[in-house]
Amino acid sequence: MNKKVIPEDRKIISSTHVKIGQKNQKDQVHxxxxxxxxxxxxxxxxxxxxxxxQSAIKVSHCDVMxxxxxxPQSEAAALIGELFADGxxxxxxxxxxxxxxxxxxxGAAFGGARVFTTTAGPGTLRAMENFPMxxxxxxxxxxxxxxxxxxxxxxxQPDTLEMSYLLETGMLIWHAETAQDLYDFILKxxxxxxxxxxxxxxxxxxxxxxxxxxxxxxxILPDDVCLPPYDPYKSPVPCMxxxxxxxRMMRDPFIMKSNYIHYATHASWQQEIHAAxxxxxxxxxxxxxxxxxxxxxxxxxxxxxxxTAVSQSREAIxxxxxxxxxxxxxxxxxxxxxxxxxxxxxxKNAKTVFVPEFNIVxxxxxxIKAIVPDNDKIIAGPHVAGGMTMPSEVIVVExxxxxxxxxxxxxM
Amino acid sequence: xxxEKIKICEDLYDxxxxxxxxxxxxxxxxxxxxxxxxxGESKELIEQHSLCAGCPESIAFRYILxxxxxxxxxxxxxxxxxxxxxxPMVAVHNIHSLFGNQNAIATGLKRALMVRHPxxxxxxxxxAGDGAxxxxxxxxxxxxxxxxxxxxxxxxDNELYANTGGQESGLMQKGFVSKMAPxxxxxxxxxxxxxxxxxxxxxxxxxxSSKPNRxxxxxxxxxxVAREIGPTxxxxxxxxxxxxxxxxxxxxxxxKDSEGIGGRFTYKEYVTDxxxxxxxxxxxxxxxxxxxxxxxxxxxxxx
Numbered sequence: 001m002n003k004k005v006i007p008e009d010r011k012i013i014s015s016t017h018v019k020i021g022q023k024n025q026k027d028q029v030h031x032x033x034x035x036x037x038x039x040x041x042x043x044x045x046x047x048x049x050x051x052x053x054q055s056a057i058k059v060s061h062c063d064v065m066x067x068x069x070x071x072p073q074s075e076a077a078a079l080i081g082e083l084f085a086d087g088x089x090x091x092x093x094x095x096x097x098x099x100x101x102x103x104x105x106x107g108a109a110f111g112g113a114r115v116f117t118t119t120a121g122p123g124t125l126r127a128m129e130n131f132p133m134x135x136x137x138x139x140x141x142x143x144x145x146x147x148x149x150x151x152x153x154x155x156x157q158p159d160t161l162e163m164s165y166l167l168e169t170g171m172l173i174w175h176a177e178t179a180q181d182l183y184d185f186i187l188k189x190x191x192x193x194x195x196x197x198x199x200x201x202x203x204x205x206x207x208x209x210x211x212x213x214x215x216x217x218x219x220i221l222p223d224d225v226c227l228p229p230y231d232p233y234k235s236p237v238p239c240m241x242x243x244x245x246x247x248r249m250m251r252d253p254f255i256m257k258s259n260y261i262h263y264a265t266h267a268s269w270q271q272e273i274h275a276a277x278x279x280x281x282x283x284x285x286x287x288x289x290x291x292x293x294x295x296x297x298x299x300x301x302x303x304x305x306x307x308t309a310v311s312q313s314r315e316a317i318x319x320x321x322x323x324x325x326x327x328x329x330x331x332x333x334x335x336x337x338x339x340x341x342x343x344x345x346x347x348k349n350a351k352t353v354f355v356p357e358f359n360i361v362x363x364x365x366x367x368i369k370a371i372v373p374d375n376d377k378i379i380a381g382p383h384v385a386g387g388m389t390m391p392s393e394v395i396v397v398e399x400x401x402x403x404x405x406x407x408x409x410x411x412m
Numbered sequence: 413x414x415x416e417k418i419k420i421c422e423d424l425y426d427x428x429x430x431x432x433x434x435x436x437x438x439x440x441x442x443x444x445x446x447x448x449x450x451x452g453e454s455k456e457l458i459e460q461h462s463l464c465a466g467c468p469e470s471i472a473f474r475y476i477l478x479x480x481x482x483x484x485x486x487x488x489x490x491x492x493x494x495x496x497x498x499x500p501m502v503a504v505h506n507i508h509s510l511f512g513n514q515n516a517i518a519t520g521l522k523r524a525l526m527v528r529h530p531x532x533x534x535x536x537x538x539x540a541g542d543g544a545x546x547x548x549x550x551x552x553x554x555x556x557x558x559x560x561x562x563x564x565x566x567x568x569d570n571e572l573y574a575n576t577g578g579q580e581s582g583l584m585q586k587g588f589v590s591k592m593a594p595x596x597x598x599x600x601x602x603x604x605x606x607x608x609x610x611x612x613x614x615x616x617x618x619x620x621s622s623k624p625n626r627x628x629x630x631x632x633x634x635x636x637v638a639r640e641i642g643p644t645x646x647x648x649x650x651x652x653x654x655x656x657x658x659x660x661x662x663x664x665x666x667x668k669d670s671e672g673i674g675g676r677f678t679y680k681e682y683v684t685d686x687x688x689x690x691x692x693x694x695x696x697x698x699x700x701x702x703x704x705x706x707x708x709x710x711x712x713x714x715x
Contacts, residue, residue, distance in 0.1 A: 063527050064520065090527035095516070096555040103513035103552065107489070107520025110507050112528055115520075133509050240505040241525055241534065242485050245418040 017228035024061055026088050028226035033191050036227060037184075037287075042219035049212035052179045052220075053118065053144055054079035056186040061226040063090040063113035066104045068097065071156045072208040073118040073146040080116070098123040102130030102143075109139035112232030112239040114190065117141070120208055121148035121155075124162045128169075134201040135170025135273050138237045140193040140230070141201045144186060147307075147358075148208040149386055157387020158208040160307060163335065164363035170273040172202040172280055173336040174288075175306040179216035181333070182206050188287045190227060196234045198280040200273060205335075207308040207358060210389075278337050291339035292332050292346065299328035300351040301399065304343070306332040306364060309356045309390065316395035327399065332364070340371050352402060353378045356395050360385035415442035415484055431459050435503050441484040445701075447632075448478045448624035457483055457503040463494060466660030468667060469568055469650040472621035473498055476539070476566065479631040480504075486535040486635075487525070489518040491544035493575045494652075495568060512549030514540045515556040518563045535635050536563035542583040543573045546602050550582075557611040560642040564634045565613075567604065567645070570652040578655035585676060590655070605680065608645040614638075614687040618680045620649040620667035626679070636694060637687045644687075649677040 019030045031040065047055065053076040057065065065084065067077035084092035090113065095101035098119055109115045119127060124145055134141055149155035150162050166173055172193060176182040185204045193202040206212065232239035238246075284291060295314075303313040310331045317327045330346050332339060347353055347368075355365035355378060365380030372378060382398040384390045400407050418436055420428050438455035440446040450456075457477040463470045473495075480486050483504050490499045492511035499506040509517055518538045525534040545553050545567040553565060572590055573579040580593035582602040589596045605618045615637040617630045627648070634644040651666045653659065658666055670677045683691065 064524055066520065091523045093523075093559070096551060100513065100516040100552050100555065103509065103516030104520035104523075106509055106513075107507070107517035107522075108524035109520070110509075110517065111487075111521040111524030113520075113524035115524075129510055130513075137509060238505070240487050240507050240521065241528065242487055242505050243417070243529075246503050246505050 017231060020228055024226055024229075026086075026226075028059065028061070028224055030061065030228045031225040032228070036221070036225060037188065040221055040225055042221055044217055044219050046215055047179060047218050047220075048075075048215050049146070049179055049182060049206060050075040050079055052183045052216075052218055053186065053212075054083060055218075055220045056183050057116055058083055058088055058223060059221050059226045060116070060187060060190055061114065061229055062088075062116045063230070064105070064108040065089050065092045065116045066095050066101045066108070067092065067117070068095050068101045068119070068123065070098070070120050070123040072148055072158075072212045073120045073123075073144070076144070076146070076212065077118050080118075098127035099130065102127040102134070105141045105143075106130060106134055106137065106139055109134070109141045110137070110240040112230075112235075112241050114194070114230035115139075115141045116144070118144040118146065120146045121150050121159075121162055125150055125165060128165060131166060131169035131171055131201065131203075136269065138199045138235060138273075138276075139201055140190075140199050142186065142189050142193060143201065143203050144182075145203050145205040146208040146212045147205055151386065155387055158210055159359055159385055159387060160205075160207060160357065161359040161361065161363075161385070163205055164359070164361065166203055166205075167336060167363070167367075170200060170270075170277065171336065172198070172200060172277060172284075172334070174202065174204050174334050175332065176204060176206040176211065177307055177310045177331060179211060179218040182211060183218050183220060185288075185333075187227065190230070192280055192283045192287060194230050195280070195283050196236055198276050198283065199236050200276050200280075205307070210308045281337055284334060284337075288333050290342065291334045291337070292330055292342045294328070294330050294346055296326070296328035297330065297346050298349070299326050300349075301325070301327045301354075301403075302330060302347065302350040302352075303327055303354045303356065303395065303399075304330040304332065304347070304368060305356050306335060307358065309358055312390045312392050313354075313356055313395055315392035316399070319392055319396050320399060325399065325403070325405075335364075335367075338367060338371075343368060344371055344373075347372055347378075351377060354382075354395070354398060354402070355380050356382050356390060356398070358384055358390060439503065440478070442482075445698075446478065446480075446483075448475050448628045450478050451475075451624075458498065459501045459503065461498045461501060463497060464654055464660065466653060466663050467494075467650070468621055468653070468663040469494055469570065470498070471663075472568065472627065472648050472650050475621060475624045475627040476631055477502065477504070479628040480535070480537070481632055481635050482533070482535060485533060486537060487521060489514045489521060489536065489538045489540075491540035491549065493541040493544060493573075494570075495539055495541060497575075512544050512547075513552055514538045514544060514549060515552040515561075515565060518565075519556050519559070519561045522561060522563050533639060535639060537635065538563060538565045540565075540567060541574070542567055542569045542571065543581045546582040546604055554607065554611050557608060557613050557643045557645070560612055562638050562642060564631075564638040564644045564646065566634075567647045568650045569647050570650050570655075571601070572652060572655055574652040574655055578652065601676065605645070605647055605682065609682040612643060613645045613682070614642045614684040615644040615691075616682040617646045618677060619646070620671045620677045622664055622667040622671060630681075632694070633687075633691050637690055640690055641684075641686050
């Protein structure tokens, strides 16, 4: 699975799984990833984000999915249950809380399964203790996070604040802008996360409601193909199924010793997790065509963002262009690994940079400011929070105000 | 796992650690009718431990590992606490992840093993302390029983949080003075065996580890019932001699004192009809096998 096959036009890691070409329990042909993503002819559908998640899982040859209701991911989680009823998924059940669900996912992954789950907002935070455990245990579980508010008073509205809590868990974090992104990120996410030299969990995030509950055109794969199976015996840690010899993992237990060797063991383990996240670049870059997308990157004014903030910015840029103001756009696709070099290079010549975000703290702006030398040119905004939409006009006003131009009142 | 899988390739034999050579040559993987009597006769599946001298948990651990019907196809799920000091030295796969989520882990694990190995029997056994089972993990413990997950839950009940230094736990007896119960525990010991029965466990045992043959029987029954019927629960008193002010040689006496008539750990079991039928079937088969062996031996002696 880890052998590199480089077709001339697509430099992506391919699979050498023995089951390629064979059919699974639903007569779907396990298809080599190059062919799967770029060779197989797709079908255009007009789907909600929830249906997109279901469609992706339908061709993912997923072994176990654990579900729990929380808005706005409940519909997707229930739709995957229908896939189970139809025989596409090995096992599926409702857990009792997000903390338990993420434990159940971990148990299934320890047992060598390809595992998928979905969560959102307060669910992500309730499950939080599990995420660094997944990473530390090298479990390539995929969780689809449909971002929503985590504040009190209770809110079910879209807000990306929860992503900031995931940043240092040791997971891969990808942020989908559109339904198409969501579909491709889920499927490509399995392949990247399961690479033996990566083998850490992945959170594929999208903005709740804006992506999950709106309809969009999306090109999906036909039902007669699916990903190659996950091969747990290529994991960097033993698969816990007693099909390989049990090893005595350490001379002494991993806790309770206050000596340098134990500190060093833990420190090096953590270094390895974060190194694995960085190593995912070499698989992710060809798969996603880079960690960032650049449109008109040579302009003096740039907007940089992730998720649906990018869509809103694209429209704002069109409005600004009507007034003769030229603005470029940078879309960040992977938050972890963070595209340090790419962003630094892309912002090098810009004079003013805006970071619109769907959260109150502006965590993405903070990430960007931390890596750009002349970071006084970064304007952290506009921000909306608590479920507000971000009209393109708000971005227009932010840009024009910063440029010292006259701003008309926005007519709502 | 076939016992063949742990065999060492000849060329590498001499450089393998002696413990591993010993495991391959002298352990009881794949042995029919293995049990506590193998202790001392063959290589145990536990290689040292760093528990306190005389800790009853260590002997319970050894009995349990010796009594597993099929260690070569058994995966353990542990939790944080004293047990997590032992698991790294155990020759069966075992998972430690967080504190209290052991029954959630076991749920996912058992289901994944059933999906991935539909033609094999893979036993999953949870082994955790009372804090993990009853306090922080109670919802996951019970929910796995409600769902009829097919694995065994073993609780090492030492009636307190031992590893963190002897704090009050839900299984502590009422009135006991400990850390975090400065005026004595104010409520009764949680009746988890009864809760287990009501929550859907098919075989429930409350016991101490003072009698190895009893532990062996309970483990054999619990694993087989979990495999064939549904969830099982065993609660074993493994007193923390350190935290109740006993000497290292007093663990056995403590267990014996507590299991007399009217004691906190008087042996009790709850068995559903289905489980009782399965256990009878196993007992009959065992008796028949023993009888056959005896007759064979007699015949051999005559000849």
